[in-house]
Amino acid sequence: MTFPVLPPLELGLVAAVLIGFGFGFVLERAGFGRANKLAAQFYGHDMTVFKVMFSAIVTAMLGVVLASALGLADFRALADHATSGTYLVPMIAGGFLLGAGFIVSGYCPGTSFVAMASGKLDGLMTVLGVIVGQVLWAELEWRPGFARFHGAGDLGNFYLWELFRLPARSGPYVVALAVTVMAVGCFVGAEKLERVLAGRSDPSAMPTPAGRPGRFVFAGLAAAAALGLVGLATPTGARESGRVATGLAPLALARRVFDEPWKLRIVDLRSLEACSAKRIPGAECVPQDRLGSLGLADASPGRDLVLVSDTALDGVPAAAASYRGRVLALEGGWAAWEAFALTPPAPPTAGAPAAELEAYRLRAGIHAAMTGMKAAPPPPVPAAAPGAPRKAGGGGCSG
Amino acid sequence: MQRNPDKFWNPYLAGVALGLVLLTSFLVMGSGLGASGASLRAGIAALDLFAPGHVASTPPLARAAASPHVTWLVFEIFGALLGGVVAAYTSGRLRGEVLKGPRIGNGARLALALLGGVLMGAAAKMTRGCTSGQALSGGALLSVGAWAFMFSVFGGGYALAWFVRREWR
């Protein structure tokens, strides 16, 4: 069995209620339904928010790391599915704004729901405020002046191990270990800080000390991180071939070519003649031996790299593997694309089920669009992007 | 037996429990926890009531209205409300009240809560997720944006804490 399970929509919604129940229950019991306790984080004498949040992050992270070490899940694929892309500018600006809203209201959007559920009127007001704020920004974000800010600093799906330029294979494991070590270090520091400030804390927000359970947690997290590293050393099927490109079915590619071509960088690895004759709209013609000249390692990772070869691609070329964004391989290569998009589909027989009719309409539409297109402009000349080395990002404890 | 409403779980054990809930969400649904999406959907429902047709003509709202993930968040938050009620009830914290510091009145506190909520709502839309959806879920999956966001949240909170100290202390 591999994860994620991805149940169908309706069953997923039932699972949502159960998962949400656990979410709300734990948040309330941790004290996150009480504004004074949350706000106390920012006056230094009760670090509960920090402790709960980071132990949760580390636990979930190590869980996913262990699952990928056992070959049950793929960290990168799961992360691509579950996280939004990185938009550095609005995320940092919005982070400050959210921090300001946090200290003013005493809640974050999630905990305000829990506070409302436990009868706190200020929680209810915060919930109403969040609704208003969400709608306000949704009204603004796509308007001309705001759209540039809203999409600024777009790095696509970008991860810490890529930021530190670690290899894609071992990167998540190394970073996970580092985050665990950092978190445990910060926990110990937080305990010290609370003890120092204990004299002038007010009774409404007493810190809850780590005690013996806390030390067990530290030990457990460290052990799990170590296990993850051991798992890294044991080869399992999923990781043997180094970086594996995610497959992209011809239908999915066609949809994306229509819907969001600006998020794709299609590189056609076939011979220059074949590519010049027929290619996927927007594709660059770069024969495989000249791939290195693109300087993919330093290219902006905002777009997904789609590799098109003659037939199915087995293994990502080294030059493409260094690309920091997502690398996708067209399933079945050009042959599959030709069969799918450039061959007219057989019309369905009378009385075919609705799903088949729908599939036929879709394919016929794709076929018409792909073959009826005007001749594509000449392919752009492959040019190396001047690769400025990236500045190593900062890290460390936020305290 | 009288419950002590000031007694909370050990923060590290609570964190591990929260992490396990989050991990379950990752492994079952392939996505993390969230909250602000549900608020947006509530706002969309209200807009639909007063200005039908407006949502469809506003791309971000139309996207959210059609997104199955946002629907998932609505049900998840519904569960979170139930979980919150049960947890608060069994720990003696289920009562109508306004939480605040000793030096501020109820009206001012409620107004500030509303204001803070508006700020957070706008911010969470900007950052594609709030502390649950972005910092917690994205942080656990090592997304650079999520970590940058998390540090700025703490930065913003600490930067403003001194100015609103009368609300809490």
Added chain:
Amino acid sequence: MTELDIARHSRLIDPQLHIWGWEIPVYLFLGGMAAGLMIVTSLLAARRPERSAAARWLGFAAPLLVSVGMGALFLDLAHKIHVARFYLALRPTSPMSWGAWILVAVYPMSLLVALAGLDDAQAERVAALAGRAGLGGLVRAARAYALRHAPALLRANLWVGVALGVYTGVLLSTLGARALWSSALLGPIFLVSGLSTGAAFLLLFALDAEERRLVTRWDRAAIAVEAALLVLFLVGLSTSGAAGHAAAGLLLGGPFTAEFFALVVVAGLAVPLLMETLESRLHLGATRIAPALVLAGGLALRWILVVAGQA
């Protein structure tokens, strides 16, 4: 509602079978709750002669709720002027006809029991109030009559309550055209659901500790039975042939699954059962949240069954 006595369901012949709106679930909910109230107040009166003031007044809740529910039903009638025709004949084969006559029995029965349940001071206040309309004598006479026949009236009230509760379910299940409703379990399900919503309605008011303990216990029992019946209902449907299987699929993976499980099963049954159990186990203070959830769940159950049945 338009009188429906057909058992076919063909879009080509009857293009407009989706004709029941919000009024029907609201009516079924209020009717079921009134039925539950009649049963619970009768049981409570038989158990304990000493009762709190709130419990005594709540005898009047059943006729009040039935009136509101019938108001909703009246809004739904296609030919409002024809309402009188229900009472011109008793058609033994039509549940609607039965229902009309049961509703007639509800009023005198529940009002008499409610009057008998009042203590003397309360009865005087009611009589004084009725006196303004010139009905003071009537109220006093009715109360004297009710007190003389109290045990028999209580028993009769209980059975009228049961009949009303079952009728709300049977009303749906005789429409054979809807696969989801063609289950004999619908009557019992609506009866126990009505019982638990009636008990929950009582719990919203200031009962004394002993009454609260009793009513909570009945509520928990009703919730547990309702959950078991719902399981049987779904199992029965999904093993009953293609149409029933498809109907059960609406709630087991189909388009109503999420609402059904989230609102009815989790929020309306599991969570209140958990809270009421913990209340007695951990000796927690009383809360109005659990009964409110039961009420919301009861309304959601009827709403979803009515809407899904017509899908």
